[in-house]
Amino acid sequence: MKYFKSMVIVFVVILSLLTIPALFPTKIYATPIADDSVPGFSGAKAYEHVKYLVQKIGPRPAGSKSELKAAQYINYVLNQNGWKVREQPFSKVVVREASALQLEQQVELINSQNIIAELPGTLPDTIVIGAHYDSANLNAPGAVDNASGVGVLLELARVLSKEPHQETYQLIFFGAEEYGLVGSQFYTAQADLSAVRWMLNVDMVGTPMEIDAAGKKSAPPELIKQVTTLARESHLPFHLSRDFITMTRESSQGGGSDFSSFLDQGIPALGLGISGRPAGYFHRPEDRLDRVSLEGMQKVGDYTHLLIKNVKLDKLGPVVWDDLYLPFQLGNNIFILSSFGIRIFIFITFICTGWVLIRFYKKMDKHNLIWKKALGVLGITLIFSIVVVGLSGIGELLWHWLKQIQFLWYAYPALFLGARIGIALGFFIILASWFYKLPIARDPESYWLAGVILLFGASFLLTLIRIDIAFPFVFWLLCMDLLFFVPSILLVLISPYFIYRLHFELLNSEQWINFYQTFHQHFLIFLGIYSLLLVPFFVAALHVASRKKQFWQKQLYRSRKPALLVTGILILTLGLVPNYTRDYPQAVTVREEWSNSNGLVHVFSDENLPSQLVKDLNAQEGNSIYVPTLKEKPPIVVETSVSERMNNSKRTLDVSFKLNYTNEPYFIRVELESDQPFEVQTDEFLPMSKLPRKLQLKGLKQPSGKYALIMQRTPPQRNLIRMSVETESVMTCYVEAVFPDPSPQLQIQNPLLSLDYQIWFKESYDF
Numbered sequence: 151m152k153y154f155k156s157m158v159i160v161f162v163v164i165l166s167l168l169t170i171p172a173l174f175p176t177k178i179y180a181t182p183i184a185d186d187s188v189p190g191f192s193g194a195k196a197y198e199h200v201k202y203l204v205q206k207i208g209p210r211p212a213g214s215k216s217e218l219k220a221a222q223y224i225n226y227v228l229n230q231n232g233w234k235v236r237e238q239p240f241s242k243v244v245v246r247e248a249s250a251l252q253l254e255q256q257v258e259l260i261n262s263q264n265i266i267a268e269l270p271g272t273l274p275d276t277i278v279i280g281a282h283y284d285s286a287n288l289n290a291p292g293a294v295d296n297a298s299g300v301g302v303l304l305e306l307a308r309v310l311s312k313e314p315h316q317e318t319y320q321l322i323f324f325g326a327e328e329y330g331l332v333g334s335q336f337y338t339a340q341a342d343l344s345a346v347r348w349m350l351n352v353d354m355v356g357t358p359m360e361i362d363a364a365g366k367k368s369a370p371p372e373l374i375k376q377v378t379t380l381a382r383e384s385h386l387p388f389h390l391s392r393d394f395i396t397m398t399r400e401s402s403q404g405g406g407s408d409f410s411s412f413l414d415q416g417i418p419a420l421g422l423g424i425s426g427r428p429a430g431y432f433h434r435p436e437d438r439l440d441r442v443s444l445e446g447m448q449k450v451g452d453y454t455h456l457l458i459k460n461v462k463l464d465k466l467g468p469v470v471w472d473d474l475y476l477p478f479q480l481g482n483n484i485f486i487l488s489s490f491g492i493r494i495f496i497f498i499t500f501i502c503t504g505w506v507l508i509r510f511y512k513k514m515d516k517h518n519l520i521w522k523k524a525l526g527v528l529g530i531t532l533i534f535s536i537v538v539v540g541l542s543g544i545g546e547l548l549w550h551w552l553k554q555i556q557f558l559w560y561a562y563p564a565l566f567l568g569a570r571i572g573i574a575l576g577f578f579i580i581l582a583s584w585f586y587k588l589p590i591a592r593d594p595e596s597y598w599l600a601g602v603i604l605l606f607g608a609s610f611l612l613t614l615i616r617i618d619i620a621f622p623f624v625f626w627l628l629c630m631d632l633l634f635f636v637p638s639i640l641l642v643l644i645s646p647y648f649i650y651r652l653h654f655e656l657l658n659s660e661q662w663i664n665f666y667q668t669f670h671q672h673f674l675i676f677l678g679i680y681s682l683l684l685v686p687f688f689v690a691a692l693h694v695a696s697r698k699k700q701f702w703q704k705q706l707y708r709s710r711k712p713a714l715l716v717t718g719i720l721i722l723t724l725g726l727v728p729n730y731t732r733d734y735p736q737a738v739t740v741r742e743e744w745s746n747s748n749g750l751v752h753v754f755s756d757e758n759l760p761s762q763l764v765k766d767l768n769a770q771e772g773n774s775i776y777v778p779t780l781k782e783k784p785p786i787v788v789e790t791s792v793s794e795r796m797n798n799s800k801r802t803l804d805v806s807f808k809l810n811y812t813n814e815p816y817f818i819r820v821e822l823e824s825d826q827p828f829e830v831q832t833d834e835f836l837p838m839s840k841l842p843r844k845l846q847l848k849g850l851k852q853p854s855g856k857y858a859l860i861m862q863r864t865p866p867q868r869n870l871i872r873m874s875v876e877t878e879s880v881m882t883c884y885v886e887a888v889f890p891d892p893s894p895q896l897q898i899q900n901p902l903l904s905l906d907y908q909i910w911f912k913e914s915y916d917f
Contacts, residue, residue, distance in 0.1 A: 790807055
């Protein structure tokens with residue numbers, strides 16, 4: 151009996167011990183183990199490839215030795231899985247035209263290579279799957295962007311090689327994507343694409359997943375339907391991106407990744423990536439292995455494999471498709487309005503507007519006066535809008551001044567819009583409560599007509615430019631037509647829906663920072679744009695309010711003090727919002743700088759450096775600190791020689807720079823500046839034969855009145871630079887070199903800082 155009781159007690163104790171972990175679940179972190187017995191896609195195996203690229207090789211900027219090592223690794227893995235592999239080296243000159251954010255024209259020589267692998271099938275029909283393997287810069291390990299995509303493709307190489315298939319598969323690993331899709335543009339310009347059925351690109355793997363269909367052209371609707379249907383059937387949440395009013399679509403780069411180069415050539419293509427605004431690791435040193443989600447790699451890898459096997463398009467090679475459609479996403483359901491449908495919608499809306507205007511015209515007894523009133527309303531409300539939009543920025547202006555910060559709320563972009571809307575609404579209520587005192591028409595018809603005039607004009611002009619861009623304003627115009635029959639504040643709020651949607655997409659993307667910078671640098675332009683956008687909203691609201699004048703006048707009067715109080719509280723509390731977080735840290739550069747054989751360590755940022763860091767370095771408050779370097783010799787020594795020839799008043803300078811360095815720099819940049827126009831000839835630094843047609847290396851006039859040109863190149867670098875410069879005045883030439891700094895003298899530890907360590911050399915010469 152005692153023995154039995156003892157056994158029962160032991161059994162209960164063991165059972166209790168086994169039960170305890172179930173009551174307190176813990177998350178187990180373990181290094182994924184690749185299992186060769188797994189028949190399908192293995193996220194663990196893909197993760198191992200990512201791990202090798204990030205930890206064994208590290209940052210892989212275009213043309214660097216580490217990018218070449220990554221290419222060799224990719225080549226090895228593909229060969230091991232039975233693919234036919236070839237390399238496609240390229241050396242391409244890229245022109246960065248002067249822009250709002252960069253005033254000088256910059257001409258770059260980009261050296262890199264694509265790796266092209268093929269697995270022939272029983273048919274020549276080809277499916278292309280691509281990913282870029284370069285990283286953004288010297289110090290970005292590029293784990294998510296885009297070792298993750300490379301890992302997925304290398305695992306797919308193993309899986310596809312073991313499966314029967316009719317189509318021919320082509321895996322392409324693109325170089326120099328981060329410099330503007332250089333590798334994929336070079337490939338599509340050289341390749342025979344007549345047998346390609348479609349192309350899928352994988353760039354930045356993770357969840358939630360984005361299906362990106364926006365390049366300079368948009369992906370075919372049929373391809374989008376099939377891809378999104380498979381995502382829905384796989385119960386995989388996704389966001390469809392189609393940037394129809396773009397910041398990148400009309401640029402020299404075009405789309406966000408390499409699939410855009412295939413769209414340019416008429417090949418159906420789209421990309422998979424991470425949905426939404428990337429966290430602060432994007433293109434930064436924090437893009438490390440811990441950012442890569444094993445679960446995300448498994449899901450996206452399975453989905454990519456599913457797409458390759460199941461997407462079926464009828465035609466091969468370059469095709470023509472409807473490019474001006476509009477997709478609408480509701481949950482995981484996609485509805486596509488074709489360009490023909492948009493044209494019908496616009497036509498019907500214009501007809502409706504004309505019909506309503508005719509009815510309006512017949513209804514008015516003194517129609518000649520109503521048009522004058524409407525124009526007066528437009529003028530008054532435009533001034534009113536300018537005042538409201540201008541005052542909406544008072545919160546930013548105040549905290550810019552108090553905090554001495556350029557980009558407020560970097561970590562919280564929604565506040566940029568939310569704060570402005572809240573403050574603008576407060577001032578709108580305050581100012582509108584006195585609106586009845588202004589010398590302006592009081593009848594609701596005048597307000598309605600003013601809004602229709604403005605929206606019809608904007609819609610008609612945009613329709614002539616591009617119908618998909620016109621759609622948001624035509625929709626607004628249709629709502630304005632309905633407002634004539636059904637005056638409702640709800641209809642006023644719904645009307646600009648697609649304008650709201652555009653801003654949501656913008657603020658939830660990596661384009662947010664560029665938008666923020668451009669907004670502040672060109673504030674007057676944006677003041678005009680947003681003031682015009684508010685006019686139809688205001689007149690529509692006045693149209694509704696004027697039908698119940700006493701009610702709304704009383705409500706506005708009662709709301710005046712609460713609106714003032716709430717607006718004041720909103721402005722003051724915005725100062726409590728932190729600018730930076732662990733996810734969105736402040737970008738700081740720690741750069742060892744050499745000039746005239748003198749070296750200093752320069753710590754700087756766009757914003758003021760943290761007080762504790764300034765204190766630790768025994769420096770003054772600001773965004774830039776210099777401390778002495780412990781090194782005695784510069785990383786590079788430049789020997790210069792120049793000869794001069796005169797032809798009438800023009801000087802021709804034959805300049806050569808001999809560069810002596812122990813470690814090859816990544817960038818070598820030559821900047822030329824003069825008071826007069828000049829022209830450059832150089833075959834060694836930038837091969838003239840590779841320049842785009844009709845491009846000459848000439849200095850462009852700057853706002854300062856000087857002429858300037860920047861030339862730079864990626865490795866491999868040469869020790870001798872020769873150039874011939876034709877000018878009429880004295881030339882200033884800057885020679886600049888940038889190196890990675892693997893063992894910096896000054897190392898800073900701060901979780902709210904993203905630190906970029908570099909070595910930089912710059913010398914100036916006057917000729």
